[in-house]
Amino acid sequence: MTMKKRRSFPDWLRSRDGQKVLVMTAFMIVPLVLLFVFTYLPFGQMFGFSFYNMKYIGARKFVGLKNYAKVFSRKDCFGALKLSLYYMLGSVVQLVIALYLATILSFKVRGGNLFKGFMFFPFLINGIAIGFIFKFFYTRGFVFDTVLQWCGFQLDNLPYWLRDQKINNFSLVGTSVWRYFGQNMVLFIGAIMSVDAELYEAATLDGANRFQQFKYIIMPSIKTIITLNVILSITGSLSAFEPPYVITDGANGTGTYFVVMHEIAHTQQKVGLASAMAIVLLIIILIVTGLQKLFFKYIFKSGEDEDPRAAIKREKQLARISGRRGGAAV
């Protein structure tokens, strides 16, 4: 045992180490408490709830795995995941449009900023307003029908956009594309702009046309962000919520998994069943995310030998983009 000078607590607090611990505690305690109370505590509780037959207030009855069995057997629960396919398709369309417009706008275009602003603005409108705007937009004989009539369609041949089950999910996905394509476009423009301008100049001097420039300069430089977006749209589509929630309230076969879950939790107050639904989808999302990571490791390892820092960078990007998605989904 070596002799150690005993220091009093105030002394220790004044030392470098003490200061370090003090500042770390002071700066981290609030965010960590918030993170715990608003994310991990409900997460744990939800897991517990999923084994009970319960409402928010009142008696609770333990039912074991019955809620989970119901999630898979009830047609309106697990079957609702089918609707995700519409949203996946939508996100592909959105990506293509965004990429096309970003390519145009990253070259010098007259009024480019104005166009960019027009197309980006829908992203900044609140969800409830979007709900009303599109209820209005799709009403029989209103905005959309009028514009189509201008183009020579007969009103009698047009479907009820929000009621006709053959078409209404496409109508809803359309609103989501409308809202996010401008934002995607801005992200792509950012990525394209990060390419050295000299590359374009050199390419132009060498006689490369726009298409070649797109293929050989733009595409490789934004490959990562595009792949990320494509893959992340899968999880985004599984948790699609907003368009049906604000526009149709899930009526006429537009209820996605989360819309059904919201209804079961907050209107019918079957909290146990809703929790089980949430847990099931979270597990699916985690599995999909895991697979995506493996997939990424695979394609990028075989594609190019890169240094580990690039891999870390990509991990961060992945986290950020999915964080952004998560924020937008609520």
Added chain:
Amino acid sequence: MKKTNRQAIAGKIIWMVIQYVSLLFFSFVAVLPVVSCVITAFKTDTEYQNTNVMTLPESWFNFENYIKAFDKANMGRGFINSAIILVCVLIISTFIGTQLAYVLDRFKFFGNGLIRNLFLFASQLPGVAMQVALYEIMYKLHFINSMFGYIILMCGTDIISIYIYIQFFENIDYSLDESAIVDGANYFTIFYKILLPLLKPAIVTSCILKGVGTYNEYYCANLYLQDKTRVNTVATSLYTFVGPLGSKYNLICAGVIISLLPALIVFITCQKQIYSGLTQGAVKG
């Protein structure tokens, strides 16, 4: 030689036309739903019932619908509440976010990576699903119908801005901290006097993004701020138009336009920061 030249010029012109036609088309698609609302909001009741929705209103100075919508939906209260929420959330989350980012970037300690991962994992959880269980916690904390509770909730679920701050700290040279330590400054002084002022551009960026997000948030606001006569925000005051008023679109459109004016003003004045903030959050490593 001449022929290929002419072809090249023709190609250029065709490409130009395609470019502008696409831009015009998609801009039209983007603004049409909003513009049709503006048109309708200026129509009187009889005009609204008797004309096609795309027919221009008789008078562009008919603000009656706006006044009525503002009144009916209790939007005055909504604007006051939204302003209070916005100011509190921005101040609190700026402090929380910058402080947390400071510790995570500047200190190596056991659990640093774990904390980062905890935040990261939290950002992957879909918010709608979390509310199923969070509702009970909010209820037990007496946070239902409480602006204070809602503000705290909004501050607690913020991840994007922490990333922006960490990134910014990474670019501030550590020698700045070291020389301050040599001069005898403690960590609090270093953070508040030296680093925080340098962080200003990042704070502005993330406040604009967070501000627009908070102003537009309606799901939790609707769930936890149920008393729409007292604790409505601008977004949730629009819920007034669900139900019996649901087909008076000239009134509804006016309400919608009022609700998106603040976002429009922020967008016009801070366009550059919004674009760069979004890109920073996603593109740069």
